[in-house]
Amino acid sequence: MTNPGTQGKPLRLFNSLTRKVEEFHPMNRAETRIYSCGPTVYNDAHIGNLRAYVFTDTLRRALTWKGQTVKHVINITDVGHLTSDQDEGEDKMELASQKMARDIWQIADHFTRAFKDDLRKLNVLRPSLWSTATDHIQEMIACAERLQRAGVTYELPTGLYFDTTKVPNYGSLSLTPMEGQSEGARVERIEGKRNPSDFAIWRRSPETGGKRQMEWLSPWGAGAPGWHLECSVMSMKYLGSPFDIHTGGIDHREIHHCNEIAQNQACTGADHSGANWWMHNNFLVDRSGKMSKSKGEFATLTSLIKRGIHPLAFRLLCLSTHYRSELEFSPEIVAGQQVRLKRLLGAVTALRLKVAPGEWLRIPREIAYSSGASLSYPRSVLENTLSPEAQQFVQSFDGELAEDLMTPRLLPILDEVLGHAKLSPEDKLRVIASMDMVLGLNLLDTRRVDLSVRPESAPLSEQEVEALLLQRQEARKAKDFARADQIREQLNLAGIDLMDGQQPAWEWRPSLA
Ligand SMILES: [Zn+2]
Incomplete structure (x- = not known):
């Protein structure tokens, strides 16, 4: 079985803390633990924010490719995030609720679903755990009390604040010198704040202006936790x-993550920052000006889909640029990636046609394409079945991936495999199947049904599986869904997961939303 952390070239990742690319080793060889700052669910996610999750997903897939098991937590911020990161303005959720004249909990629920739906369309693997801020209020109050006992807080009429001078090296993660911030970006607006960089741990509800929809009782009065505390x-x-790894957009590097680190240090009394690696993806930039929120064009995944862009074309666009570089976006650029994706899918389909029906199952079952839920990849199986020439491609893919997730260099390798004159179609499919576990482009999802077979628990022969698939297809055609579900269940019990596609993936339609 897998041998954690030892497959292929050692993985090297850029650490924003040390500002260097360093060899990555998980603390616990059995599991790599990742936390990703999630969205504030007051509107549809901007595609610039979605880039962060394609990056995190690529990181997670890369770790899995290297043989590691990953525990991944993404949070949902449904309270506490103000219109400015600097403790100013109003709570984004409360504001959205007023503007839309809808209950705040409904808004949170609606946009949480919308966000998860976006990730599903982008083929981002489900995190091991979704963690919602409002489910953790009592723990946040307990943590704030600990910070108070540690002597790093002070109270103002507006709430409880963190004194950033009480921790050593506050803000060392930030790229902007703190002195500059106190004069420029961080203008002190909260009366009584001792230092411009101090931030709210608990915000007391204002006495005027009506009751907040989200507020809780605390030793500092009724109010809500600060975003950073969450x-x-x-x-x-x-x-x-x-x-092991804390991820987020590069904008979090300046304030949000500096504040998290200060809290972590004060709370634990340790001098570490709370995570060994801090990783940040760069911005998505729009020089065409067509993505402006005021126009509402191209700003969300749904708006792309409405214009005929497949979500995975956006994923491919994200992969085409290294995560630490700015990603240039324009309707033309993303349309270009759509053409590229169609070409890739077309080439894979042509290969599939060269392999006799049923032959797909003869590709080692362990690497049969998986939707990702049970992404596992015993590398040794693949390497034993590939020709030496094909193995070389896997090695160069692994080498580029291991160098701080150099995704732009992975795509030409894929092209080379597809166009190679000597590799057999089976060999090519095997290599692509394994590469796509990292790329997540669903390149092999071009048949009506794809399979992920767990052979150790599969008592069915290949012929029996094929026969059941055919029967299920017939049942679905005849709208006998009970029978279709029954067969799915039977196959599931035999360790076979099914993925249904409405039509071959390369014939997508804009109505996908
Ligand atoms: Zn966060």
């Missing part, structure tokens, strides 16, 4: 301290 509390709760 991530410290939830990451420590589920992943321990320190854990």
Whole structure:
């Protein structure tokens, strides 16, 4: 079986803390623990924010490719995030509720679903755990009390604040010197704040202006937790301290993550930051100006889909640029990636046609394409079945991936495999199947049904599986869904997962939303 952390070239990742690319080793060889800052669910996610989750997903897939088991937590911020990261303005959720004249909990629920739906369309693997801020209020209050006991807080009429001068090296993660911030970006607006960089741990509800929809009782009065506190509390709760990797958009590097680190240090009394690796993806930039929120064009995944862009073309666009570089977006650029994706799918389909029906199952079952839920990859199986020439492609793919997830260099390798004159179609399919576990482009999802077979639990022969698939197809055609579900169940019990596609993936339609 898999041998954690030892497959292929050692993985090297850029660490924002040390500002260097360093060899990555999980603390616990059995499991790599990752926390990703999630969305604030007051509107549809901007595609710039979605880039962060394609990056995190690629990181997770890369670790899996290297043979590691990953525990991944993404949070949902449904309270506490103000319109400015600097403790100013109003709570984004409360504001959205007023604007839309809808109950705040309904808004949170609606946009949480919308966000998860976006990730599903982008083929981002489900995290091991979704963690919602409002489910952790009592733990946040307990953490705030600990911070108070540690002597790093002070109280103002507006709430409880963290004194950033009480922890050593506050803000060392940030790229902007703190001195500059106190004069420029961080203008002090909260009366009584001791330092411009101090931030709210608990915000007391204002006495005027009506009751907030989201508020809880605390030793500092009725109010709500600060945004930064949420991530410290939830990451420590589920992943321990320190854990392996904390991810987020590069905008979090300046304030949100600096504040998390300050809290982590004060809370645990340790001098580590709470995570061994801090990783940040760069911005998505729109020089065409067509993505502006005011126009509402191209700003969300749904708006792309409405314009005929497949979500996986956006995923491919994300992969085409290294995560630490700015990703240039324009309707033309993403349309170009759609053409590229169609070409890839067309080439894979042509290969599939060269392999006799049923032959797909003869590709080693362990690497049969999986939708990702049970992504596992015993590398040794693949290497034993590939020709030496095909193995070389896998090695160069692994080498580029291991160098801080150099995804733009992975795609030409894929092209080379597809166009290679000597590799057999089976060999090519095997190599592509394994590469796509990292790329997540569903390149092999071009048949009506794809299979992920767990051979150790599969008592059915290949012929029996094929026969059942055919019967299920007939049942679905005849709208006998009970029978179709029964067969799915039978196959599931035999360790076979089914993925249904409405039509071959390369014939997508804009109505996908
Ligand atoms: Zn966060």
